[in-house]
Amino acid sequence: MAYGPDAALGGETALRRYGLDGDWAAEPVWLDLPHHRRVRRQPGIVIRRCRDLDGRLLGSREPPIVRLEVALLTVASRRPTTDAALALILDACRQRRTTPRRLLEELDRLRNLPRRRAITQVLRDANAGVESWLELVYLERVERAHGLPTASRQIVASVGGATVRRDCLYDPYGVIVELDGRTGHADVASQWRDMARDNAAAVDAMVTLRFGYQLAGDPCAAAAQVAAVLTHRGWPGHPTPCSPTCTVRAEGLGSPTARKRRIALPSSSRAD
Template sequence: MHVQGVDGAEESNDGSFVDLRRSQAGAFTRTQAMRCGISDKVLGRGVRARQLQRIHPGVYVDFTGPLPWETRVWCALLACGPGTALTGPTALRKYGVDGDWRDDRIHLAVPHTRRLDRKSSVVVSRHRDLPAILHRTRRPLTVRIEVALLLTAGAHRDVSRRAAVLLDACRQRRTTPHRILAELPALPSLAGRSTLRRILADASDGVQSFLEHAYLRRVERAHGLPHARRQVRATTEQGVVYRDTEYEPYGVIVELDGQAGHADSISRWRDMTRDNAAATSGKVTLRFGYQLVSDPCSAAIQVAAALQHRGWPGRPRRCSPACRL
């Protein structure tokens, strides 16, 4: 939208004011406007005429109506001043990591010495050595993706949510467990460090989802089942497939399917094809969904029976006095 007295102004050093606003998703500061010769009188007239919106003290946008997410991000950054960086879920969303980002607030990181007034829908964290955790080239300033993952996961009390954040990013090949682990020393006050370290160790072992993580810890390890290989590559007549968990000496495969795995007929057909290919090679496939989270003992009973039928000489153990094994 054209704003009289604003669109005609030119910045002396950084190109046109129009280009600046475009690069900031329509947001700009009073200081940026005044550098271009735009007075408070012009800004006030634009707000009264509903050509501009004042979002935070000294921060405006050059259009009316609801603010897109990108514009909200820029408004928060400009309101918090130079050196402010995206962090947490906001940084992950900016990196393009797929996830259930229910927290629509803007998460920002500032130097430890900076004190800011509270702003609506903006969460600010302070860091003693903020430059050390920033991505070197991204603009606007953003913490490294591994740092954002650790901060986001550490903010959850629920272990399943912590695991989901870290494992989903690794499965999407946005980063690796090793790279995330390497960032832990840079966050000495991070909550739940030992839990996050265990989750990442399991991810290094091939675990790629919360459900796989739950199976490994609550079924396989808790009940003394043999150690399986994970993400096993196999070639079938239909092409290459990957099996979630395979007890290779015994020809037992365990597939772990979340809701997304049964969302459409193509997914179901792919699963059946994979299972049938295993069966024709003499292997048996057991398939579990989210029920194993609430009843891991039932899954352990079935897997142990299949393993023993296929020659496993061991015996499973009870995970607790209440275990039904």
């Protein structure tokens, strides 16, 4: 390997070698080197010097390579936005290539990692069942930001003999929230599966609300819809406006007249 036997594959090159799904370019090659090394730069190679490289390697692999969790966290920390960083981490967990617990353990050793606080929080949420960036948006910007009750997440259910997972379940009120990014919901078979799941929920007297990526652009509209349905189904609480311009109102959800008015949702705020 270039730069000698103490160089290790790192960054995007390591993720590509591990087979993690993603748009990983073959070049440049990312190499991690011991911090004391001083080397001449070469075209097509990106060097990153580490103080504890030996403690980051995966066993005695040849060529040397950093652990998947190290590569994932360092690549995520270099993403241009925090949302992009968190989406990458959640996607790796969704692919079952690693776990939130293993990433949290690795994070304890990377004390100076950029965006460490945000990554720690999303890994704790992932440990509680959040599996995608869209689910994270719903948890943070809809549920928590507007004082909605806490849903159970990734609940296993049986539909027609098949096992399915419900993204968010407000079990005391029979309300389900499904969060549909394009991945896993774009083909016809997946759409039929989603329809069967929603119909089965209706048979069990449960209401399903379904949101896509428009959720990120207008989380307040989604919160108003979820709060209205929860109130109609017996939730005794009140949503909390997240800002002075929030379209959610804490007052007026309790009466039957207000419930009906809230449930008559405007077409501009319906999920596609």
